[in-house]
Amino acid sequence: MNIIDARGLSCPEPVILLRRAMASGEASYQILVDNHASRENTTRYAQHQGYQVSVTEAGGVYTLTFTK
Amino acid sequence: METGVKLTKLASCAGCGAKVGAGTLASMLEGFRTHKDPRLLVGYDKSDDACVYQLDESTALVQTTDFFPPIVDDPFLYGQIAAANALSDVYAMGGEPRLALNILCLPEQMEEDTVRELLRGGYDKVYEAGAVIAGGHTIHGAEPIYGLAVTGFVDPRRMLTNSAARPGDALILTKPLGIGVLTTAAKADLVPEPVLRRIHRQMAALNRATRDVMVRHDVHSCTDVTGFGLLGHSLEMAQGSGCTLRIRTADVPFHPEAWELADMGFLPAGAYRNRDYAECGVEAGAVSRTMQDLLYDPQTSGGLLLALPMEEAADCLRELRAAAPEAAFIGCVTERGENWIVLE
Missing domain, CATH: 3.30.1330.10 (PurM-like, N-terminal domain)
Known part of the structure; x- marks a missing residue:
């Protein structure tokens, strides 16, 4: 699995990183973000690319898993 | 440079x-x-x-x-x-x-x-x-x-305050929305040069000519649509005036390129802050998430939102379009209902 650590980054950086990673077209990705806007924006991007999204939260860090 | x-x-x-x-x-x-x-x-x-x-x-x-x-x-x-x-x-x-x-x-x-x-x-x-x-x-x-x-x-x-809209007024917005989304997506180099030039021109345009038209008409209330987005500033107008604002989303002008970019997650953090602030006063009905995103999108050097009597609105809009070609009717003001803002 492709894991992207986008903690400490604000928008649009996490989406840019995700977009760059998803260019390789793999079946699953994971991204770590630590703010609400980044969680929502990366979710929107992944859905737009046709991925299913699941989210877990621990200690203010959201782990988003995208699968096709 | x-x-x-x-x-x-x-x-x-x-x-x-x-x-x-x-x-x-x-x-x-x-x-x-x-x-x-x-x-x-x-x-x-x-x-x-x-x-x-x-x-x-x-x-x-x-x-x-x-x-x-x-x-x-x-x-x-x-x-x-x-x-x-x-x-x-x-x-x-x-x-x-x-x-x-x-x-x-x-x-x-x-x-x-x-x-x-x-x-x-x-x-x-x-x-x-x-x-x-x-x-x-x-x-x-x-x-x-x-x-x-x-x-x-x-x-x-x-003087034109943001708290004097009256039931029966028409609402006019003078500049298209989507600036926050487009400037965010521009950081990812996803906005074509001609679109950038268009939004740069829009942001640098003074609201002076709009003001000059506005003061020749019986405008009741006005606010400029900036960081709180259309819905944040509309909420202030609705609460200040004690009225409900009904917004016909199909008539709200926005830069068409902003639609897909909003859908792709190029929303500035301010759009989420605006939603958190205003959402409890907004009845969104069946309006799509992407349309709502644009209505909450923070604008930089945005247009003016005017409330004026329906019978004056057509003349005012015609004059406004000389200065602000994308100015449009976007809804009306009614007696206060269950929600401050109703999206249609």
């Missing part, structure tokens, strides 16, 4: 998207001692665009300030946009700006030529507005910041 260091890379958030949320501000200012002055016609408690202080029967002072981090990389354009945005608050009150003070924060690494270009942009817009930059204050800091404190005048009998 493009410079060695990209201006927008020096800023953690762009333009009016940097604005602190409306709810945050209101709670921070609670409980402070303030003098009561009957000549202060519009003060902080009104959540309006500028304060208004009566000098005599026909003259009132209008004061406002606005500043933000770079929203574009060209320093001249950044100066123009920041100045147009600051001046707009005076226009939104129906006033005319006369004096301005520069507010400037410079990181050490900014080159002298860049600073000069930035200031030239500010002077250019203030000149176009017929006002004078009379001074200012400059400090060093981690991120660039530029804006103005602006003083203008208005006839207090004709």
Whole structure:
């Protein structure tokens, strides 16, 4: 699995990183973000690319898993 | 002019998207001692665009300030946009700006030529507005910041607050939405050059001509649509006026390129703050998430939102379009219903 650590980054950086990673077209990705806007924006991007999204939260860090 | 260091890379958030949320501000200012002055016609408690202080029967002072981090990389354009945005608050009150003070924060690494270009942009817009930059204050800091404190005048009998809309009024918006999304996506190089040129032109455009048309009509209420987005500023107008605003979303002008970019997640953090602040007053019905995103999108140097009698609206809109070709009717004002804002 492709894991992207986008903690400490604000928008649009996490989406840019995700977009760059998803260019390789793999079946699953994971991204770590630590703010609400980044969680929502990366979710929107992944859905737009046709991925299913699941989210877990621990200690203010959201782990988003995208699968096709 | 493009410079060695990209201006927008020096800023953690762009333009009016940097604005602190409306709810945050209101709670921070609670409980402070303030003098009561009957000549202060519009003060902080009104959540309006500028304060208004009566000098005599026909003259009132209008004061406002606005500043933000770079929203574009060209320093001249950044100066123009920041100045147009600051001046707009005076226009939104129906006033005319006369004096301005520069507010400037410079990181050490900014080159002298860049600073000069930035200031030239500010002077250019203030000149176009017929006002004078009379001074200012400059400090060093981690991120660039530029804006103005602006003083203008208005006839207090004709001032336009954001809290005087009446049931039966039509609503007009004078500039298309989507600026926050497009400037965010521009950081990912996803906005084509012609679209960038279009939004740059829009942000640098003064709301002066719009104000000049507006004061010739019986406009009841006005606000400029900036950092809180259309719905944040509409909520202030609805609550201040004690009315419900009904917005026909199909008629709201926006830059079409912003739609897919919003859907792809290129939303500024301010759009989420605006949603958190205003959502409880909005009945969204079946309006799509993407449309809502654009309605919450923070605008930099946005257009004016006008409430005026339905029978005047067509004439006013026709005149407005000479200055603001994308101005449109976007809805109407009704008696207060269950929600402050209803989206259709």
